[in-house]
Amino acid sequence: MTQSFDAAMQAFAPALPLAVGLSGGADSTALLLACARRWPGQVQAIHVHHGLQAAADGFEQHCVRLCEGLKVPLVVQRLDARHAPGQSPEDAARQARYKAFEAVALDCKAQAAIKSIAIAQHADDQAETLLLALSRGAGVAGLAAMPARWERAGVAWHRPLLQVAAGDVRRWLGAQGQSWVEDPTNSDERYTRNRIRAQLLPALDAAFPSFRDTFARSASNAAQAAELLEDLARQDLALVGAPLHITRLQGLSRARQANVLRHWLRSTHQTTPAAAQLGELLDQVAACTTRGHRIHIKVGRGFVVRTGPILDWYNPQVLVP
Secondary structure (H helix, E strand, C coil): CCCHHHHHHHHHHCCEEEECCCCHHHHHHHHHHHHHHHCEEEEEEEEEEEECCCCHHHHHHHHHHHHHHCCCCCEEEEECCCCCCCCCCCHHHHHHHHHHHHHHHHHHHHHHCCCCCEEECCCHHHHHHHHHHCCCCCCHHHHHHCEEEECCCCEEEEEECCCCHHHHHHHHHHHCCCCCCCCCHHHHHCCCCHHHHHHHHHHHHCCCCCCCHEEEEEEHHHHHHHHHHHHHHHHHHHCCCCCEEEEEEEEECCHHHHHHHHHHHHHHHCCCHHHHHHHHHHHHHCCCCCCCCCCEEECCCCEEEECCCEEEEHHHHCCCC
């Protein structure tokens, strides 16, 4: 169920000291303000300067002034978050931001300066993430959307506002008399997430006022299913081996073959097959009944190949000549 901002913060109990990701926008400003008031002297902020727009310097200046007023230490990470060919700008910025947070986390952890990191995504962000996943035909892992807590770089990460509606965050912040900055790109509907925010969420609010709660339940159900599939994939990978023994792989149902292949490629080779690539690979595994059957299929950033009784994956760009 959605919560009020105050209720969500009251329930938030991270290990201290705590770092808060601070963009300067309303959500992260509210989160930092609430945390700094609740745990004075135990909170610091991390601001990532993406270097993507002229307004970024203004975001940093706002964060500096805010943290000075709150007497909160601020770490600023400057980076180049330009996207690679074929990558969305939003995804590139998000990945760069998490890498920057992780770098600060590792540095601070070595100094025993932080034990937890909090970031300010809220219930509307969760709904947008689920809708994005649906628009891309994602499986249950994608439909699980964003977890409220996870471990990364030896630090506990939290999203304490994940059950708070965006409007409630801004109303709370306005009541405190605290200003924030608006990212001008947030109104640019060339970006898919912005179109969802501007066009779909208001329509959903009008037609299904409880959509934030029901979407959150669906995401939670998908997360449980994804966890079960991950457990099954680990068991099947132990059975078929890595690299994969073709005959043992063929002993599994097609659905379990797909599950273990995705898990193997992601966990061992850090690559993800497209749906068409995985479908072709499954067809070739089913047809592989003779010694001379050749398998050489583009999957992710490399190729899945047959070598005798096994399937393996390689990336020709990282092979040593």
